[in-house]
Amino acid sequence: MIKSLHGRGGSVCLVTGASGYIGGRLVPALLDAGYRVRCMARSARRLRDHPWADRVEIAEADATDPESTRRALHGVDVAYYLIHAIGAAGGFAETDRRAARTFGGAARDSGVGRLVYLGGMDPEEDLSPHLRSRAEVGEILLRSGVPTAWLRAAVIIGSGSASFEMLRYLTERLPVMVTPRWVHSRIQPIAIQDVLHYLVGAAALPAEVNRGFDIGGPDVLTYVGMMHRYAAVAGLRHRIVVPVPVLSPRLSSLWVGAITPVPGSLARPLVESLRNEVVCAEHDIDGYIPPPSAGPVGFDRAVALALRRVRDADVATRWSSAGTPGAPGDPLPTDPDWAGGSLYTDERACRSGAPAEKAWEVIEGIGGEHGWYSFPVAWRIRGVLDRLVGGVGLRRGRRDPDRLRVGEAVDFWRVEEIEPGRLLRLRAEMRLPGLAWLEFGVRRDGSGALVTQRALFHPRGLAGHAYWWAFRPFHGRIFGGMCRGIARAAEQEVPSGARAPARLP
Template structure:
């Protein structure tokens, strides 16, 4: 198998490409400016990590020695002025170092655009591609439009705009046709070029099977996410600058990233050829369509795997899943109420209280508030508090606990409950036990993933009451655990 070097391994595509190359049996070297950023990733120990800046000729040459396939995934989006000069210098330096090191092929992922009035960032990407195609090393330039996968800046902007705005006035670029591609297919193309024989030197358009406008994609996202149909009203007065400011107000995508994305969308981004299939044939089942790609990107949330998605976990999943290296604004909105504190009892006593929560044992908070919430849930067709518990002191995965369901149970450590009440979103309640320096600690997280604008309004509306409800649970649970320590029962309100 080929020895591969991946630049930009801390970025969106690079962080997903490395484990795919490893799974395909390739030896992988990661070239990064700071090796510390890869330190905690589970695949880092299976790669060689070298520190180098692509504008440094000697360090880049050293990083490329012994490499057959070099993946160039560097772009200066979101940086200050003169990014095009840095892009040009880095590409030329990398190409020269690759030729000097005897690299067999450079693979570059650029942007897919058409027309003469390209945005500065798209013009720079096109120029980088031309630099590699004219270099002394055979190069493959892949040109992609919107990449669909959690963590992709383009997808995140689509996600936030669609989820947060049921009615929106939009600039004319929402009518520009584009050909989105699933991140799964992008990675399949990238990995395949490590094994394609010969000295191919050329550019290839890559896209999924659907040609859509941005408005079409917002409607499609809303449908897949289970949101009501969006009302989109295009207006001619929003310039790219005003549009990026508007995006910045509505979404957490930084303005330095939103503006080049918005500017690029004024151009058509549709594949004009599919020559890549001569070297990398389409899979038997075909390329992934837009709606399936969105569904894959949202699957982790639908499966409610909050431990992987929203904690410090670092195990990579499917290519469309979020990764720890993704920016903090990626992955969709999430509200978390955290509570923790020491408990004057043993971990076993605290766990007995946690495992017995709900049903006849109560929720260690304001009983009237929980009864009222259960009544409101029943009024709108929910299950309310009437289900209670199967067993007053023991739980297992799948058990119902009032209007919750046990989603995860790690005896003595963690209880995660998924809400089954009627909500404009998904909700979980985590209760856990940790021990530090011989002391017992209670840990609690209330987690809410809103669905649409109503979900955000719901969270903001109930936030003032969190102190009364969630804030009292740790205090009363700690007191019950102390009593349990003395009595050994572990039950109480």
Template sequence: MADGTSLCLVTGASGYIGGRLVPRLLADGHRVRCLVRSPEKLRDLPWRDEVEVVRGDLTDEDAVRNACEGVDVLFYLVHSLTESGFAALDRQAALVTAQAARESGIRRIVYLGGLHPYSSELSEHLGSRAEVGEVLLRSGVPTVVLQAAVIIGSGSASFEMLRYLTERLPVMITPTWVRNRVQPIAVRDVLHYLAAAVHLPRHVHRTFDIGGPDVLTYAEMMQRFAALVGLPRRRMLPVAVLSPALSSHWINIVTPVPKSIGAPLIASLVHEAVCTERDIDHYVTPPAGGVTGYEQAVRLALRKIAHAEVETRWSDASPRHAPSDPLPSDPVWSGGSAYVDERSRDTELPAARVWQIIESIGGRNGWYSFPLAWAARGWMDRLAGGVGLRRGRRDAHRLRTGDALDWWRVEHLHEGRLLRLRAEMKVPGQAWLELSVTPLRWHGSRYHQRAVFVPRGLAGHAYWWAVAPFHGLVFGGMARNLVATAGRVSTDDEVHE
């Protein structure tokens, strides 16, 4: 450490909080190293060339040990919320990290946990987060655990749930947990405390509650949101029988947040989440002007969304994929037989014009073919607990590697040439969609489209042949309509959502 700067290791740098913390640490003059499973997801971020990137998983002892070498401060910002058996996985990752941090001589661990009561049995989600905090506190390394409740910010899962429920349901049947008290906090304030934790004295080794100035019920949060956006007061009909499990199904249908994420979050809302102390203020100067009130936090989030300035989203964190997963460009399919649907169209349009439409695909722009089929498949996926089509896009016109795009994930992006998407919907196999454009030698360009499916078992083969009769309408229509749309958009126009 020199001149007050530190080498900070950020785990979860491709996630919602980590992706926002990294540029703030850089702005404070710190050096940053990022430990991520898929470095490709950071490729298109504006700060990528300013950080060191290490590939690895937190359960890999060698990878974590190598990443910790020479580090001053470690930020632990990961949570395996969508994984099966996530509590055991988080416990293992925390134990590996704690040991590596101790052996490497790291002087500080900073962990963002969940605000929770201490007098009742916790949900699996909150219990796991509390356990991770305890593991890190027992590491032998000075550790600070910042405990926050609902985070209000553009792109956060909690905010998206709140926003969509309020906007779409003027009348709603609500569970009893909507009357529980919550102390929300603006994402900008969470980042303030995280960044400031770098400079905490070495003897500080404990948990801190962090929250905004307002203590509200979830129902009050929805009513205040409605008032801020000019909606009539929401009518709520509380019932005692609407369990967290049933509530998560409702969240899955109404909001973009899938059941895999919504279920544990909803289960945690049965607990009140209110700060019991404000000791952090003895060590960290509050943000300029004080912590952000709930209504101002909502206004800031909505402004970011309206201006397409959302830095990160809850959907940025993607499910795990094994290194052996096949890619559509592999010459030999390690995963077995593959089905492929390929289509090409030549056009007099320049490649740049076609690329403009390719990069704007999805979200409110749609998929340029058989909207009813796409909508029906999206609803089927939602009902099965998948992500469906509601995740939309982070930005209306620009994509970057790692972006969520409806039920796809941007796996590879070659600007102006190739977009490769990996499916994250519920399907018995692995699926990709590639869209590309190549300039022709003398004039115009060639649009090429390739859908690849690697089936898993008999169910996978049956699935492909069941949907094959619709490929002419879906994939054939996409190729025709995408090129036709490019022809209708002048080079000076934008593709609007």
């Protein structure tokens, strides 16, 4: 089945693996470059939550099934092969081999003019099963009879990339690391922005080009070097690394699985691949596709871009699936749950018998002289502790007791977003080992209102995780009490322009 769009000009590009990390970011890049895009997936439903879903054609097909694959490739000028069975149950090598042969043959039969494949580097040494399978796929496509550009990359730096997420979690969660020998393997990482630049550019390669190209960023680092530099960019303390030669890749993958939320079936082949040094042997690609106009993105900047949504004020929108990311390195709402770094949440909902308008009045008047509607002693103590460590404490209060504007201070919070009558989001400015937000919402619920409340905390380093779990037992009293207090305050008979008492239990 093909769901098609009409009236769009330009060549037709088919993207396989559009629900994955690279494919989900390549599709909007191709659309922005003026191409028509058709996405191939085993189920169209897997693509419906992507922000670009209504701008593409969708073809349902299985890359191991010749008939459905030929239908999907009909009328296609350029096909991107971004399929890999890593993480799948059973052996992935045979699945990869069969899918590549089927797809290459179907592309030839359908008259496709160009294949573009993103795989791993192919160093001249004993390859891990993961890299060996990626290399075999590349060779199969090169022999398919369709001109193929095989782009070979090492570690891709961007939020959502499995390799980057593994680096992120290991560095953030372990101030002291006992590591195997593979942390000294040399790696030439590349930013997701540059990967997309070369992928889009490969669509216009001359027909006679049928070969592989190494693509990499400007920095060659060891894995331990990447961890140290990640820590510096993320504002973490210098990491202490103690190598232990006896840790095999198998044991290392179990260790990574215990420390990070990256699934073990994915972490294991990635860790095994780290025993290979992956450094560009050539840079011929620049002779066909000019480098990015601003130059290649270095490792430190790539990490900073990957962390941008975490460090910027609108970080909370990433986890609430707010829409299209602003840059290729930003998280997508469809990324796996384990991607994007740790984010702890505490969500509450309370029904109030008061009208939604009255509940909103209470929410907009929170803080300052009205207080926080729960456990006032705890709030005062937290304010004193914040001042003792150089923070602002509760002394700032608020400009207006009843109305708020974006950018205003509310005690040790700052108004980040306000949608009158519907949403208030505050960003914490107290001293914390991480970033925190407090979000309130209200909507009509029959004759009353439903008050929603969400606390979010993005920890920085091990101290951040410890901070969250140390205070976790008190969340029911503090956050739960706050939600109930707001709901009860709204029910009180309050004259227009007045407010409910601040110190509700």
